[in-house]
Amino acid sequence: MRSSNKHEIIESMKKRPHLFILGAGATKATIPNGDKNGRQSPVMDNFLQEIGLSDLLKEVILETQSNNVEAIYSELVENPKYINVVTEIENGIVSHYQQMELPDSPALYDYLILSLRKKDCIATFNWDPLLIQAYNRVNKITSDLPEMLFLHNCxxxxxxxxxxxxxxxxxxxxxxxxxxxxxxxxMFPTKNKNYSQDIFIQDQWRVLDYFLQNACIITIWGYSAPDSDLDAKDMMLKAFSKTFRKLDQIEIIDIADKDILANKWEPFVQETNYHLNIHRSLLDTLISEFPRRSIEGYTKRYVEGWWGNSTLTLKECMSFSKLRQLFEPLILNEKNNNYNVI
Known part of the structure; x- marks a missing residue:
């Protein structure tokens, strides 16, 4: 490869975004012991029990034997006689999530948002308000923060x-x-989801389509691409496959079996010539090694052939003043239009 061409490729790559896609596992990891008041972020199985709505099913006769909220809700919405039960479940879900609050000390969502920049994006399937709460907290440190998309609303x-x-x-x-x-x-948990159901969700997916096509790194955190949501996975793969991806990277953050995860995301990984890393924690990923410089760090190491290490890496901070101090050298450099790895 001619040096001029390689330089153009490197400079072009550095301008591309880093896209994070979040599922329920991301919120569970952010508040492993519950939120500020001990309120839990439930998973699909035993969902109604975990948020105190199981009594609503006492007079309901269901064909499904599953405790999965999607199976239960999908059956209920198809039966007109349970319209009041459906309404109470929906109101209960909204009420549960509206009461959720981040702990006072920095959480993983704070680190995530602060480790990305305006050209990057976080797209979440979660309903909870914690991502927005974290955004408002770290916005006091810098306003150069990523775009956020809410694919099932919030x-x-x-x-x-x-x-x-x-x-x-x-x-x-x-x-x-x-x-x-x-x-x-x-977007409540039905088997047949309509991603054009309203203007907000439609707009969120339109923007996601752009980031899927243009991202250099895609990190999937706690989202298992459930079989019941094949439409979402197909929509993402269609957008992702429109671009040449052989130099791009896929990261997965999940505690599930690595072979299962690799198999689920194989269509995406194949597009990147199998550039796949699977991690169990956000603190093991590229943004942890290169906060606010993930694309620059990835390009420097894997395209330019750099063998060095970043001297400023992500670490847990007990207070927001410590978090500000950690990121200050990077943010000061950015004011001088310097985005080099340090």
Missing amino acids: VEVGLCEDCKRFAPFHNKICPECGKAYKMPRL
Whole structure:
């Protein structure tokens, strides 16, 4: 490869985004002992029991023997006589997540958001407000933070239906027209999901399509691509496969069996010439080794052939003042348009 061509490829790669895709496992890892008040982030199995809604099923006769909320909810919504039960379940889900709060000390979502920049993106399938709460906390350290997408909606998203404006739900009033924000309907766990069901979710997937096509690194954290959500996986793969990916990287963060994970994501990994790393923690990934410089670090090591190590790596901080101190050298360099690995 001619040196001029290689230089162009390297400079082009450095401008590309890092995309994180989050599932329920990411929130579970962020609050392993529960949120600020001990409230848990439930998984699909035993979901209704975990959030205290199992009593709603006492008078319900179900064909499914599963404790999985998707199987239960899908059957209920197809039976008109259970419309009131469905409404109570939906209201209970919203109420549970609206009450969730991050612990006062820095959590993994704080590290994640602060380790990415405006050109990057975090797309989550989760309903909880913790990602937005973390964003608002680390925004006090720097405003150069990644775009966030809520693929199944989120209880902290507000929508002005007249202005088509999205903002945190707690802002309450649209600054353009003065009308109250409404929370777009969550995409509840049905087997047949409609990703064009409303303007908000439609817009989120449109933006995700862009990042899937352009990302140099895609990190999948705690999202298992369940068989019941094949539409989502197919939509992601269709966008991902539109671009030449042989120099790109896939990371998976999950505590599941590595062989199972590799098999589930094999269609994506194949596109990158099997550039796959599987980790059990966010603190083992490229953003941990190269915070705010993941693309630069990856390119420097695997394209330029660098054998060095970053001197500034991600580590747990007990306070936000310590977190600010950790990232300060990187942020100061960015003010001088310096994005080199240090």
